[in-house]
Amino acid sequence: LLFGTAGFLETPDLDIYKKSAREYVRQLWDRWWPHRDDLQRLILPAKAWHISGTRPVNHPQRRLAALAVLAREWSRLQRASGKSSVAAADDFFQTLEHPFWNFHYTLTSEASPKEMALIGEARVADILANVLFPFWAAHDIEAPASPSTQLWTEYAKLPTQLSNRRLETAATRLFGNDPRRKELLRTVAHQQGLLQIYEDFCMQDSSDCAQCPFPEQMAKWV
Known part of the structure; x- marks a missing residue:
């Protein structure tokens, strides 16, 4: 149902799919077809998805597949999250798997020779x-x-994984070329603090830092 309402099953012709994907797509279609007419009004148009520039592992189809697997494993997720443990949560996510999506970026892509985490x-x-x-x-x-x-x-020890444009903008404005910049961005806590500053000050400032109240605010805190 998820793939159907997302608009990813609009082409019933299995010939457009790679041989390794046809059986899986057929299973999706068999489950979707009885509900298609009733859910027609909910199907997203293709233009709703902005895929250009998206990393292959972050393709919406893989994200949707991960959501479906999470729903399937919901009771396990509840047990893991109930332990208030990073290790337990990590173990849960590392064991999530799907025979198709561990080796495919999309429904129409070639199978990857290397297994990918869901x-x-x-x-x-x-x-x-x-x-x-x-x-x-x-x-x-x-x-x-x-x-x-x-x-x-535990939270303070979480290492950063990826950056983004907002983080880079805030880091450039606050730290410039300071050699300590990398050290100040090495944890998730640091990144989230920086994002909060970005939202509270950078997004409210149209003077390109010239009239930003953050330095004055910092002086009051020190």
Whole structure:
């Protein structure tokens, strides 16, 4: 249903698919076809997807496949996340697998000779930082005992995986060519702090730093 409503099963001709993909696509079609007419209004148009410039491992079809596998393994995810443990979460994500998507970028791509993680390290770090750690922290606050410092210790150790344009812009504005720049961006906590500064100050400043209130604010904190 996910692939159907996403608009990825609009071509019933199996000849356009590689031989290694036809059986899998046929299975998707067999499950989708009985519901297609009823869900026609929900099918996304092709123009809804902006794929240009997307890294192959981040193709929407792979992301959708990962979502489907997560739904299938939901009870395991609940058990893993309930342990408030980075190691348990990592173990869960590393064991996620799919016989087709571990070796394909898209439904129409050639099979890769090398196995690929369904959810890569960078995405796992994002999930930990933006989903699981906030969930664990909220649960910790509601616990009868005082909040544990262990969560912060674990969070502070999360290494960065990828950068993006907003991070690079903020880092350039704040650190320039300072040799400490790399050190200040080596953890997820550092990156998220920098993103918060970017949202609170850079996005509100149209003077290209000339009239930015951040230095003045920093002077009050020091």
